[in-house]
Amino acid sequence: MKAIGYKKSLPVTNPESLIDVELPQPVATGRDLLIKVKAIAVNPADYKVRASMPPADGEVKVIGWDAVGEVVAIGDVVTAFKIGDAVYYAGDITRPGSNAEFQLVDERIVGFKPQSLTDAEAAALPLTAITAYELLFEHLNIVKQAADSTTKSDEIILVTGAAGGVGSIFIQLAKAITGATVIATASRESSQAWVKKLGADYVVDHTKPLPAQIDALNIGSVTHVASLHSTDT
Numbered sequence: 001m002k003a004i005g006y007k008k009s010l011p012v013t014n015p016e017s018l019i020d021v022e023l024p025q026p027v028a029t030g031r032d033l034l035i036k037v038k039a040i041a042v043n044p045a046d047y048k049v050r051a052s053m054p055p056a057d058g059e060v061k062v063i064g065w066d067a068v069g070e071v072v073a074i075g076d077v078v079t080a081f082k083i084g085d086a087v088y089y090a091g092d093i094t095r096p097g098s099n100a101e102f103q104l105v106d107e108r109i110v111g112f113k114p115q116s117l118t119d120a121e122a123a124a125l126p127l128t129a130i131t132a133y134e135l136l137f138e139h140l141n142i143v144k145q146a147a148d149s150t151t152k153s154d155e156i157i158l159v160t161g162a163a164g165g166v167g168s169i170f171i172q173l174a175k176a177i178t179g180a181t182v183i184a185t186a187s188r189e190s191s192q193a194w195v196k197k198l199g200a201d202y203v204v205d206h207t208k209p210l211p212a213q214i215d216a217l218n219i220g221s222v223t224h225v226a227s228l229h230s231t232d233t
Contacts, residue, residue, distance in 0.1 A: 004062070
């Protein structure tokens with residue numbers, strides 16, 4: 001099968017930083033699904049791994065996590081999926097990635113592709129959505145509520161870097177299944193319009209001092225902060 005990978009961790013400006021390769025098509029066993037990849041997304045994790053995790057000498061490492069595809073074979077103990085299912089997933093950083101024609105993925109980290117989305121749209125979701133969901137409900141412990149609830153909570157979340165990938169999903173989840181008030185930070189006019197469209201209750205400019213802007217909203221103290229402005233840590 002065709003794939004894109006690398007043999008050495010090189011600057012992306014180097015022609016050998018990513019190379020076209022031919023690899024054996026993997027075989028599904030156990031709980032694995034063999035996915036024919038139809039769409040992928042690129043994330044900061046891709047370049048971080050490529051830059052810092054060289055494969056063993058003579059080997060090729062294939063990266064890529066977010067993907068959409070079709071199940072074309074299943075392992076002998078798979079229970080949740082069948083051949084022909086359209087699926088999406090974030091993959092497993094310890095296994096060959098989605099930058100290939102076919103990929104093996106454990107069924108326990110796979111979901112059915114939303115029917116309302118195109119392959120490209122669905123491929124953009126897994127890592128950002130997982131990160132936003134875990135941040136909201138596992139790290140910040142925001143109270144979840146039914147999607148049709150109109151009850152407002154006393155939780156006030158400040159989201160810095162809100163117009164990025166994780167922030168865009170974070171805002172939508174917060175507004176759809178929590179009663180929290182969302183303050184988003186954005187500086188450019190287009191970014192401010194974007195976070196408002198996604199549902200942010202208030203928008204402040206992170207190029208200016210934040211405390212005075214938040215105090216001027218007269219909505220009380222921020223109870224939670226989601227800092228999404230840097231991917232360095």
